[in-house]
Amino acid sequence: MSGCARLVAGAWLSVMLAASAAAQMRVVNWNVAGLDGNVSALQDVLAALNVDDKPGFATAPWVYVFQEVQDNATPDWAVLLTRLNAAAPPGITYALATYTNFGENSAAGAQACYYRTDKIAEDVSGHVDIYTQASRYADRWLLRLVGYDDPPVYFYIYSAHLKASNTSSDRTLRNLGAAAIRANADALPPGEHIIFAGDFNLYSHTEPAYLTFLSPGPAQAIDPLGTGTWAGAANALKHTQSPYGGSGGLVGGGMDDRFDFQLSTVAFHDGAGLSIIPGSYRTFGNDGNHYDVPINAGTNTYYLPNADALAALLAVASDHLPVVVEYQVPALLAASLSPADFGRVVQGAALEAVVLVSNVADAVVPAGVDALDFVATGAGVLSGVASGTVAGLAPPVAVSLPVETDTIGLATGTVVLQTDRQGAQGSGLLLGTSRTVVRPASPSLSPGEPQHAATVSLDVPTESGVAMLTAPVWNLDHDADQAFLDVDAVSPPAAPFAFVGGLVGGVGATPAVLTFAFDTAGLVPGTYEAPATVTVSDEDLPGERVAALELLLRVNVQRRFGDLNLDGFVDTADIEQFASCMTGPPPGTPPVESCQASDVQEDGAVDLADFAVLQVHFFDS
Secondary structure (H helix, E strand, O other): OOHHHHHHHHHHHHHHHOOOOOOOEEEEEEEOHHHOOOHHHHHHHHHHHHOOOOOOOOOOOOEEEEEEEOOOOOOHHHHHHHHHHHHOOOOOOEEEOOOOOOOHHHHOOEEEEEEEOOOEEEEEEEEEEEEOOOOOEEEEEEEEEEEEEOOEEEEEEEEEEOOOOOOHHHHHHHHHHHHHHHHHHHOOOOOOOEEEEEEOOOOOOOOHHHHHHHOOOOOOEEOOOOOOOOOOHHHHHHOOEOOOOOOOOOOOOOEOEOOEEEEEEHHHHOOOOOEEOOOOOEEOOOOOOOEOOOOOOOOOOOOOOOHHHHHHHHHHHOOOOOEEEEEEEOOEEEEEEEOOOOOEEEOOOOEEEEEEEEEOOOOOOHHHEOOEEEEEEEEEOEOOEEEEEEOOOOOOEEEEEEEOOOOOEEEEEEEEEEOOOOOOEOOOEEEEEEEEEEEOOOEEOOOOOOOOEEEEEEEEEOOOOEEEEEEEEEEOOOOOOEOOEEEEEEOOOOOOEEEEEOOOOOEOOOOEEEEEEEEOOOOOOEEEEEEEEEEEEEOOOOOOOEEEEEEEEEEEEEOOOOOOOOOOOOOHHHHHHHHHHHHOOOOOOOOOOOHHHHOOOOOOOOOHHHHHHHHHHOOOO
8 A cells, every 4th residue: 555545544544533432332254364464454444443434333343253363473363462452442452262273274274253351251161163174163252241240141253264165065165164153053042142253255145055054943044134146246235355456465356255244143133132233234345336346446435534545455454354243232221219318208298209210331323222121110118110111322211109108207118120121231220218207287276276266365455555466376296206387477467457477487396476466546445356367387398288377366445444535545634524524514515425434333423422433543544
């Protein structure tokens, strides 16, 4: 590759790497041709695979399986590990799974598997080697998703490089190899997630080896591209070999064969848990416009920008193109219960606990995560069952469970979250809450019994200034299991009454005292009344109740003894009036209308006997 192409590719890769993010599972298989190609270009292709956004998103692959990996003095498997980690985005590290080589260098090389340590772990007990004829072995690895432990999420991946060439004998050997792989896979428990990947060297969709992979049985494989022909220009998009057009250690000839496959069992195609993302299977860098020519001939439109730079790298890195497939991962359940403690609530309060359920599996697109079906079941003070579904990357879903508030005292409740989605994590999650129920307050205008209406009375003399009336408000039988009482408002009584104060909260055993004023100025003797409504409530707690107490304010305004002229005072004017009543009015003046008040003894005459009584009280009033 020219220096110019290298600079273009490097600039493109550095820009795209900044946008890379870890997400759903991307699996790549690639025949690296014993590293006979340009290894620096191969590293750049690995970097490009991290940022391949052909399906609408990009993510660094979780698993690579390579064919033709030799164990030389400088082992290919070690070089590949170094190159993978050099090409990886920051923070991502790849590890080599179990590697075996049974003298396969002379037969093109062995199989190697690499995985992202933050996403995948190997169960080494699941590794086996399977003889596939022509001095070649397929490898099987058992891999587990990191962070999926209850239940663990496993899958098997097979890598094979079946016999090359297209004679009848070669086809027979390939079929024997495919049959050996299928026999091994069929012996696994039914329903396992299995990927069959590698360079199968198949020339036709009718070849026996291909049909063996697809034949009925426990590990029957599905071809995501369908079972039709892949021959000819009309199917160029499926071809993987050969991107190279030159000479040297790589096979040339142009893009006209589908040798490389990534088949998978039914478990990967049910749309649940670990499952293939439909339409994501592709040959990396193949735009479908390069039939029987090198991948970099003319313009490449695999994706823009810089598809031509990618094609230039692929043309010299190997004589095969990588196959890339995306897989969704199972759901991860996370939930919270709100509130964790309701605190004190009034008996009979209508309460609900809110369960917020999230699907927190890592992804960059919704299709990368399986949907999360869940059921929330209440116990203790929580009751009922609620259910819902949280799609991948969707906002959390809230469901509510009723809270029992009839029983006085402290009690707890729990909710259990369960999901039956395949491989989903978090089922059995237990969340708790508590509440303390108190009786409602018992407002009363009497200290001994419930009384919601009362009359407050007072006797006052005329012109005696402003008199005060008080009305205690009780919270009957208050204790720690009963709400406090708030005295919230008093409707203003009509003049000459006025509300002075006494609105308080937190009334317990000691009553609140409401104070009213009564102004006697200018009032004649008589009875004065005004209603006042007192609004009370439980303290500010869930379920608080509001009540009204009715007060009747009554004041009897009485004439002062000796106030004969009803001016509110007992003074010399009253003595003068009494005297006039005894002697009669001066000539020519009307009779005194208030003389009746001077007849203290009520004997029909105003005389000295009345005065004898009055003089005792004149100066006492």
